Amino acid sequence: MGDTHTGLYFSATTPNGMAFQAQPDPTGYDGFKDDVTEGSLIEACGLIPTLMIDGDGANTFRQNIDMNYKFGHEWGTTAIINGDLMYQYPEDEPLPPLMLIENLQTxxxxxxxxxxxxxxxxxxxWITTKLD
Structure with a gap:
């Protein structure tokens, strides 16, 4: 991402006390265009971060997505997340992550x-899904 990557982190605490940290462009991917900023990456994620963290404090990200996303999806293991966090699906070009979210307690x-x-x-x- 060149000079626009600042290593920005932000955090959130849910009403039930769960603490999360997020980092746009966690790999510092050089293939992003020069006009891509942390703000545009956050915007590109839309409501997905909220779907991941909004739930009972004992829930996993998977459980929260299953509970909060009502439009149907399936979890799978066909796609591979490699050591560089790139999403690799057979016969497709690898994709860099827009954002990494971590539950600070678990x-x-x-x-x-x-x-x-x-x-x-x-x-x-790693397991993967697509939220249309």
């Missing part, structure tokens, strides 16, 4: 990609 992580693609940790591995 260490659970979620990644948001373009096209409504989401990855969350689930029992030590």
């Amino acid at each position: 260490g659970e992580q979620g990644l948001i990609y373009s096209h409504g693609l989401v990855a969350v940790t689930d029992g030590g591995s």
Whole structure:
């Protein structure tokens, strides 16, 4: 992302006391265009961060998405999240994450990609879904 990447973090605490931290462009991806800013990445994520963190304090990101997203989706393991956090689906170009969200109490992580693609940790591995 060049000179526009600042390593910005922001955090939120839900009414039930759960604390989360988010980082736009967690990999500092050089392939983003020069006019891409942290603000535009946050905007591109839309309501997905809220879907991930809005729920009972004992819920995982997966449980919160399942509860909050009413338009249908399926979790899968066909896509791979590599060591650089790139989303790789067979025969497609890898996608960099727009945002990383972490539950500060549990260490659970979620990644948001373009096209409504989401990855969350689930029992030590990544699972993915698409939220249309």
